[in-house]
Amino acid sequence: MPVNSTDDVTEGKILLTEYDRLKEEQKARIGFRDNLLYFTLAAATAVVAITVQSGQFRLLLSVPVICLILGWTYLVNDEKVSAISYYVRDQLGPRLGELASTHGTMFGWEVYHRNVAGRTMRKRLQTAVDLFAYLVLPMVCTAAFWCSPTVQPLLALTSLVQTLALIVLGWQFLRRVER
Numbered sequence: 001m002p003v004n005s006t007d008d009v010t011e012g013k014i015l016l017t018e019y020d021r022l023k024e025e026q027k028a029r030i031g032f033r034d035n036l037l038y039f040t041l042a043a044a045t046a047v048v049a050i051t052v053q054s055g056q057f058r059l060l061l062s063v064p065v066i067c068l069i070l071g072w073t074y075l076v077n078d079e080k081v082s083a084i085s086y087y088v089r090d091q092l093g094p095r096l097g098e099l100a101s102t103h104g105t106m107f108g109w110e111v112y113h114r115n116v117a118g119r120t121m122r123k124r125l126q127t128a129v130d131l132f133a134y135l136v137l138p139m140v141c142t143a144a145f146w147c148s149p150t151v152q153p154l155l156a157l158t159s160l161v162q163t164l165a166l167i168v169l170g171w172q173f174l175r176r177v178e179r
Contacts, residue, residue, distance in 0.1 A: 012099045019092055019107070026084040033077040040070045040133050048141070057148035058155055064138035064162040071134035071169050075176065085110055127177050135170040139163070 043066045051059045093106035105111055142159050145151065 012096060015092060015096050015099070019088060019096075022084050022088060022092070026081055029077045029081050029084075033074055033081065036070050036074045036077070037130070037133055040067060040074075041137075043070075044133075044137055044141070057145050057150050058152075060141040060145040060148075061155060061159055061162065063141035064159075064166055067134045067138040068162070068165050068169055071130075071173075074130070074134065075169075075172055078176065123177065127173060130173050131170060134173065135166055138166055142166075 044063050047059055047063050047066070051057060088107055089110035093110065097103075097106045100106070142163060145159060146156070
């Protein structure tokens with residue numbers, strides 16, 4: 001008799017395997033998302049350092065591009081992390097609970113950690129950090145470019161388009177703040 005016969009496959013085992021894979025994906029996405037913040041700050045710092053050394057203020061316009069791309073990637077990963085949590089809490093947990101005939105919440109951590117004291121403040125502070133890195137920092141670079149003696153019409157127009165894109169990105173960050 002084969003070791004992995006179809007008799008060993010149950011809906012519960014499949015759901016638990018799905019849970020394990022989702023948590024692995026969530027963990028990887030959290031690590032990637034958090035590293036994006038560090039990479040963004042490092043890249044912006046490098047651009048500012050090169051700009052100061054070279055005196056070429058137009059280089060500052062690369063900071064908004066960096067922040068837009070990495071900020072959007074950050075948001076997408078953050079959305080997937082949250083979506084996994086919601087799915088586990090609202091779909092997978094109840095389905096497993098029914099199969100196990102339990103009356104309590106399955107995967108209690110998915111609910112518990114949302115009710116820990118100070119969570120709302122930490123979420124707001126994280127949003128402030130995110131807005132600083134992905135909105136304020138590039139806007140400071142844009143303002144420094146605008147104040148430089150080398151502003152050219154096409155670059156000024158480019159910076160205005162970048163500013164509008166940054167406003168949209170900032171709105172996306174604010175829209176995703178959990179209450």
